[in-house]
Amino acid sequence: MSAGARTRPWTTAVAAVALTAAGTLTVGAAGTAPAQAAAACNGYVGLTFDDGPSNSTTTLLSALTRSGLRATMFNQGNNAAANPSRVQAQVNAGMWVGNHSYTHPHLTQLGQSQIDSEISRTQQAIAAAGGGTPKLFRPPYGETNSTVRGFEARYGLTEILWNVDSQDWNGASADAIVQAVGRLGNGQVVLMHDWPANTIAAIPRIAQNLTARGLCAGRISPQTGQAVAP
Numbered sequence: 001m002s003a004g005a006r007t008r009p010w011t012t013a014v015a016a017v018a019l020t021a022a023g024t025l026t027v028g029a030a031g032t033a034p035a036q037a038a039a040a041c042n043g044y045v046g047l048t049f050d051d052g053p054s055n056s057t058t059t060l061l062s063a064l065t066r067s068g069l070r071a072t073m074f075n076q077g078n079n080a081a082a083n084p085s086r087v088q089a090q091v092n093a094g095m096w097v098g099n100h101s102y103t104h105p106h107l108t109q110l111g112q113s114q115i116d117s118e119i120s121r122t123q124q125a126i127a128a129a130g131g132g133t134p135k136l137f138r139p140p141y142g143e144t145n146s147t148v149r150g151f152e153a154r155y156g157l158t159e160i161l162w163n164v165d166s167q168d169w170n171g172a173s174a175d176a177i178v179q180a181v182g183r184l185g186n187g188q189v190v191l192m193h194d195w196p197a198n199t200i201a202a203i204p205r206i207a208q209n210l211t212a213r214g215l216c217a218g219r220i221s222p223q224t225g226q227a228v229a230p
């Protein structure tokens with residue numbers, strides 16, 4: 001499939017594959033959008049939501065699904081262990097799940113055994129919840145060093161920081177969050193969080209902004225750390 005033929009929401013992408021295979025205008029069982037509604041993707045961005053799963057996760061997932069967006073959820077291990085069904089809901093909604101440490105500490109201030117524990121327990125908690133074994137790691141506060149990276153490597157994790165910080169953790173308005181996403185270029189990643197109400201409120205306009213610019217929400221490649229086609 002050429003880049004120009006790629007379609008926007010993952011549900012319609014599935015439908016398009018079914019269309020190609022059948023050679024007739026048949027929307028797949030899971031497809032809801034007509035094929036002509038799918039916009040071309042000239043590039044991909046990585047939407048990321050940290051610190052979940054939380055009480056906000058269900059609402060966030062509904063907003064993303066309604067807008068046809070997929071995202072990477074950097075979960076805390078303690079939250080995944082406390083709310084395994086919400087991790088499963090993330091996966092069921094088509095999201096990708098990454099590791100964001102177990103208790104959200106300043107990893108660079110910890111000893112080696114604590115760093116190891118923060119990463120390994122989260123791998124286990126997410127896997128036990130049905131989120132698969134993460135391939136992506138985001139250190140809390142973006143704080144990292146060679147020791148942290150060594151443990152990431154031990155667990156087969158690629159460190160993912162961000163190109164744009166939405167500042168949603170710092171009280172940014174929904175308008176400001178949409179504008180932050182508007183600064184993303186092809187392959188780039190934006191930092192957002194699972195819990196701010198303004199972030200959830202911004203989701204429909206984030207989708208509109210990306211569509212207007214011919215960009216689609218992609219997965220983050222563990223090989224390159226860049227956003228790519230799902």
Ligand SMILES: [Zn+2]
Nearest residue numbers: 050051140141
């Ligand atoms: Zn965080």
